[in-house]
Amino acid sequence: MVTTPFRTTPVLGPGLRQTETQYHWDQINPNIVGPSYQLGSTVKGNDGHDYVHVKATPAFAANARCDVNETTWAATANASGAWVAPVAVAAGAHFQAKRFVI
Numbered sequence: 001m002v003t004t005p006f007r008t009t010p011v012l013g014p015g016l017r018q019t020e021t022q023y024h025w026d027q028i029n030p031n032i033v034g035p036s037y038q039l040g041s042t043v044k045g046n047d048g049h050d051y052v053h054v055k056a057t058p059a060f061a062a063n064a065r066c067d068v069n070e071t072t073w074a075a076t077a078n079a080s081g082a083w084v085a086p087v088a089v090a091a092g093a094h095f096q097a098k099r100f101v102i
Contacts, residue, residue, distance in 0.1 A: 002047035009043035019095040039073035060085035
């Protein structure tokens with residue numbers, strides 16, 4: 001069992017268990033006001049799961065299930081959702097939602 005997953009997809013970005021309101025910002029051009037790692041970016045973890053970069057609408061407890069809107073990339077609470085918050089996430093923070101597998 002993998003306890004510390006990492007991305008196997010060759011893409012730079014935040015760690016699969018990292019959550020913050022601002023990370024991976026473009027430090028070269030201070031006029032850019034969004035993260036360089038885009039919402040909706042999908043990667044594969046070494047644990048075999050898919051992860052998608054989303055923004056939490058409510059706060060999530062670790063391992064809480066959620067839905068992901070594939071237009072806005074907002075994660076919303078849903079006890080039977082197809083995604084999981086792998087760590088506790090504050091409302092408005094970005095995180096890598098993990099695809100739930102039964």
